[in-house]
Amino acid sequence: MLELHHITKKFNAGTVNEKVALNDVSLRLNDGDFVTVIGGNGAGKSTLMNAIAGVWPLDDGQVIVDGTNITAMPEHKRAKFLGRVFQDPNMGTAADMQIDENLALANRRGKRRGLAWSITAKEREVYKSLLAQLDLGLEDRLTSKVGLLSGGQRQAITLLMASMNKPNLLLLDEHTAALDPKTAAKVLKLTDEIVTQNQLTTLMITHNMKDAITHGNRLIMMHHGRIIFDIAGEEKRKLTVEDLLKKFEECSGAEFASDRALLS
Amino acid sequence: MFLNWLGTLPGAAAQGIIWGIMAIGVYITYKILDIADLTVDGSICTGGATFTMLLLAGLPIPLCLLIAFLAGTLCGLITGIFHTFLGIPAILAGILTQLILWSVNLKIMGRSNVAIPGRNFDLWVSALLPSWQSLLVLIAIIAVLIAILYWFFGTEFGTSLRATGNNLNMSRAQGINTDWTKIFGLAFSNGVVGLAGALLFQYQGGSDVKKGQGAIVIGLAAIIIGDAIVSKISQNFAVRLLGVVLGGIIYFFVYQTVIFLGFDSDLLKMLSAIVVAIFLGLPYLKKKYFASKKREGKRNA
Numbered sequence: 001m002l003e004l005h006h007i008t009k010k011f012n013a014g015t016v017n018e019k020v021a022l023n024d025v026s027l028r029l030n031d032g033d034f035v036t037v038i039g040g041n042g043a044g045k046s047t048l049m050n051a052i053a054g055v056w057p058l059d060d061g062q063v064i065v066d067g068t069n070i071t072a073m074p075e076h077k078r079a080k081f082l083g084r085v086f087q088d089p090n091m092g093t094a095a096d097m098q099i100d101e102n103l104a105l106a107n108r109r110g111k112r113r114g115l116a117w118s119i120t121a122k123e124r125e126v127y128k129s130l131l132a133q134l135d136l137g138l139e140d141r142l143t144s145k146v147g148l149l150s151g152g153q154r155q156a157i158t159l160l161m162a163s164m165n166k167p168n169l170l171l172l173d174e175h176t177a178a179l180d181p182k183t184a185a186k187v188l189k190l191t192d193e194i195v196t197q198n199q200l201t202t203l204m205i206t207h208n209m210k211d212a213i214t215h216g217n218r219l220i221m222m223h224h225g226r227i228i229f230d231i232a233g234e235e236k237r238k239l240t241v242e243d244l245l246k247k248f249e250e251c252s253g254a255e256f257a258s259d260r261a262l263l264s
Numbered sequence: 265m266f267l268n269w270l271g272t273l274p275g276a277a278a279q280g281i282i283w284g285i286m287a288i289g290v291y292i293t294y295k296i297l298d299i300a301d302l303t304v305d306g307s308i309c310t311g312g313a314t315f316t317m318l319l320l321a322g323l324p325i326p327l328c329l330l331i332a333f334l335a336g337t338l339c340g341l342i343t344g345i346f347h348t349f350l351g352i353p354a355i356l357a358g359i360l361t362q363l364i365l366w367s368v369n370l371k372i373m374g375r376s377n378v379a380i381p382g383r384n385f386d387l388w389v390s391a392l393l394p395s396w397q398s399l400l401v402l403i404a405i406i407a408v409l410i411a412i413l414y415w416f417f418g419t420e421f422g423t424s425l426r427a428t429g430n431n432l433n434m435s436r437a438q439g440i441n442t443d444w445t446k447i448f449g450l451a452f453s454n455g456v457v458g459l460a461g462a463l464l465f466q467y468q469g470g471s472d473v474k475k476g477q478g479a480i481v482i483g484l485a486a487i488i489i490g491d492a493i494v495s496k497i498s499q500n501f502a503v504r505l506l507g508v509v510l511g512g513i514i515y516f517f518v519y520q521t522v523i524f525l526g527f528d529s530d531l532l533k534m535l536s537a538i539v540v541a542i543f544l545g546l547p548y549l550k551k552k553y554f555a556s557k558k559r560e561g562k563r564n565a
Contacts, residue, residue, distance in 0.1 A: 075437075076440055079436065079439030091434060092437070094427045094430035094431045094434055096426075097426060097430060101423055101426075104423065105435075105440075108420055108438075109439040113420040113440070114421060115419045115420070118420045
């Protein structure tokens with residue numbers, strides 16, 4: 001379960017470029033919630049993710065994951081609770097390391113890293129069967145360098161890494177935005193499977209309104225660093241893109257400012 | 265003349281291996297952690313000076329070597345703390361430590377150079393000993409060092425160092441304390457460099473505070489030469505490290521030959537720097553050249 005209590009983040013505070021990226025945001029995710037996040041450019045979606053992941057300290061507010069207050073924890077310490085997939089496929093994996101080495105790194109997230117050999121033979125078998133589930137033929141390429149793979153394959157592996165050891169919260173930051181439509185659809189389908197299979201509490205940013213509607217059980221819309229719309233269950237299922245656009249204009253008094261969202 | 269030149273080769277090989285050991289230290293930061301660490305120019309001398317003074321004080325050689333290694337790790341630790349806790353860019357952090365070490369090295373030795381009277385000690389490696397004897401000891405040291413590194417970078421902690429150099433964002437997202445891995449890597453690297461300094465001063469029969477100047481360039485040259493030779497043959501980590509040592513030897517052969525041919529030795533440092541600059545710049549130029557070729561091709565089509 002994730003709880004955000006009144007979190008605020010300003011960039012360039014005290015200068016003419018001051019921007020309130022998160023403005024007193026509170027949010028509560030129940031176990032197993034799969035929440036999609038949409039919003040225009042600069043709405044604070046990625047900032048919200050980074051606030052939870054601890055990329056920089058918050059100005060105000062608290063982040064609590066399953067009862068543990070992680071507000072003051074450095075990024076590498078809260079990694080124990082979080083699985084993360086980034087927009088840039090290059091960001092989630094180590095290019096010069098082998099596929100199995102990448103998986104082994106993720107498998108030890110939140111654990112002590114000692115002087116034991118980094119991959120055991122038993123683990124290698126587990127990785128093989130995990131990779132086989134992706135259905136990308138990667139199970140026979142355990143020792144290939146990740147840098148040789150395509151963006152879609154790298155995102156699929158990152159997804160696998162992020163879901164290892166069942167994190168308390170899965171953070172997906174527009175993880176299909178850099179992929180071609182066909183690959184994006186494949187990775188999204190995979191996301192659904194992995195989230196359902198592991199019953200992961202998930203927060204997924206997307207620029208695609210249709211995806212935001214069809215995936216997950218709850219949807220939130222952000223604007224100017226605030227959550228302006230939060231819908232779940234049956235109501236969400238009946239949403240259409242037109243409804244969302246209308247809702248956005250109602251709540252924000254502005255037009256939805258993201259070309260990408262409207263075009264795709 | 266040719267025979268004279270041939271006679272210099274075993275000695276050059278011994279010194280080349282010592283520079284190769286130093287280059288392995290540089291490899292840890294430059295290739296694995298992706299940090300250009302200039303501490304090396306100072307820490308090689310710190311290792312050598314520590315070794316020299318302890319040897320003269322009557323300590324056994326293995327202990328002197330061990331303490332020289334530890335002295336080197338302390339140097340790397342300073343740079344690591346500058347870089348991570350104080351947020352100073354790695355290159356600048358290295359330069360600052362280098363300056364600190366200049367004073368430290370003078371204080372360790374008490375003056376700018378100290379001689380080791382070779383005949384009074386049972387040295388492991390020395391220009392005074394038959395070359396094969398020094399070579400044998402150095403090859404044994406190299407073998408142990410490569411074995412240790414091969415093992416270490418295959419462990420859980422070792423792979424987290426490699427991940428840090430490969431992708432900082434991913435490493436943090438996977439729970440790696442990248443400040444700690446960087447500090448450890450810098451310390452380890454300079455420990456190896458300090459050990460190389462101890463061997464170098466032992467071989468040359470004394471310490472000189474100026475000896476470390478340009479060490480980083482020699483290290484980079486050895487890495488580049490080694491990479492060029494072995495990268496096509498094998499991607500195996502041990503082979504690559506062996507390539508670095510080979511690079512050190514080749515560098516020193518060329519160096520020795522150039523001196524033998526009567527080249528003005530004042531110009532040698534400039535020459536090495538230019539050669540390294542060319543090799544570092546080559547991949548960049550290649551990319552640029554090919555990119556513009558491609559663009560041209562498109563325009564013509």
